[in-house]
Amino acid sequence: MANTESAKKRIRQTEKRTERNRHYRGSARTYVKKVRRLIAENKLDEAEKVAHDAYQTLDKAARRNVIHPRNAARRKGRLMAALAAARTATPVAKSAKK
Template sequence: MANIKSQIKRNRQNEKRRLRNRVYRGRARTFVAKARTAIETASPEEAKEAVIRAVSALDRAAEKGVIHKNNAARRKSRLMKRLAALAK
C-alpha cells in the first residue's frame, strides 16, 4: 500500500478508470466473439449484422482510449476479411 499522498490518489484514479474501461473492453470482446460465431454458423445477413455491431463496439472502445486505434483497426480488418470470405 502506498504511503505517499499523491500515489494514494493516483491509485484511486487508476481503479476508477480500470472499472470504467472494463465495460468498453468487455463489450468489444463480447461483440467480436458473437460476430465470429455468427460468421461460422449463422446466415450471411445475421453475420453482417453481428460484424457491424462488433465494429461499432471496437470504434467506441478506441474512441474512449481503452484500446489503441490501430488495435481496433486490425481487429475490424480481420473480422471484415472473414465476412468477405463467407460471401464468396
C-alpha cells in the same frame, strides 16, 4: 503500499478507470465473438448486422483510448475479411427458372 497522499489518490483513480475501461473492452470482445460464431454457423446476414455493432463498439473503445486505434482497425479488418471469405465460400443459390 502507497505512503503519500498523491500515490493513494493515483491508486483510487486507476481502480475507477480500470472499471470503466473494462466495460468497453468487454463489450467489444463480446461483439467480435458473436460475429465469429455467426460466421461459423453460416448465418451471414445476421453476422453482418452484428458486425456493424462490433465496428461501432471497437471504434468507441479506440476513441476513449481503451484500446489503440490501430488495434481496433486490425480487428475490424479481420472481421471484414472473415465475412468476405465466408461469403465467397458459400454457394450462391440460383433461381429456379425452367
